[in-house]
Amino acid sequence: MGKNKIIGFNVTIPYKEYIISFLDEVLYPAKYIGAVNTVSVSKGKLIGYNTDYYGFIKTLEDIKFNIKGCKAMIIGSGGAAKAVLYALHDNGAKTIEVVARREETLAEHSSIITKIWSFNRGFSLEDYHIVVNCTPLGGANHSNVNPITIIAANEDTLFYDLNYVPEKSLFLKKGEEFGCRTMNGKKMLFNQAYKAIEIWNENNGEDL
Known part of the structure; x- marks a missing residue:
């Protein structure tokens, strides 16, 4: 992923729970919710979030x-x-x-x-x-x-x-x-997407 400069991706149903076993870290509140819809690729690690x-x-x-x-x-x-x-x-x-x-x-x-x-x-x-x-x-x-x-x-x-x-x-x-x-x-859909972009930018120190 690093070579391809992939800094993150979104996950949708029915994979929001399935993806967790492939991640290096799952942050709050995704860890308690038990569902990840945003993954950040940072320093070689896959980190799960819930931006909903x-x-x-x-x-x-x-x-x-x-x-x-x-x-x-x-x-x-x-x-x-x-x-x-x-x-x-x-x-x-x-x-x-x-x-x-x-x-x-x-x-x-x-x-x-x-x-x-x-x-x-x-x-x-x-x-x-x-x-x-x-x-x-x-x-x-x-x-x-x-x-x-x-x-x-x-x-x-x-x-x-x-x-x-x-x-x-x-x-x-x-x-x-x-x-x-x-x-x-609809606005929740947009807002969770904006949050995902914010996470990717913060974790990689650059703007998309």
């Missing part, structure tokens, strides 16, 4: 959403959901609840999760400040599906869908019906 974590935080900073003290709900339990989980926790969310099909996938993270819900129920979201869909449900291949059944919501609740195709998922449209703010994952 930073991309998510940056999008909330940009709209001046205050994570500290908030009540949050995460839909899903995969790598993206865990990145969001640690982003919320590390920035002071008061409570973080998760909707998951398999509770055992969250066992290692139970200390920072307030409650785990199953999908087979209706949800009243009036007390939540932010609800984040981290599943593919509602995305390009499942556009006719809403990840959860929503009974009610407060207009101050932020509906955030990591999917960005279609631009407005059924989940976001439901939020709009209740007068809520909505956001898809």
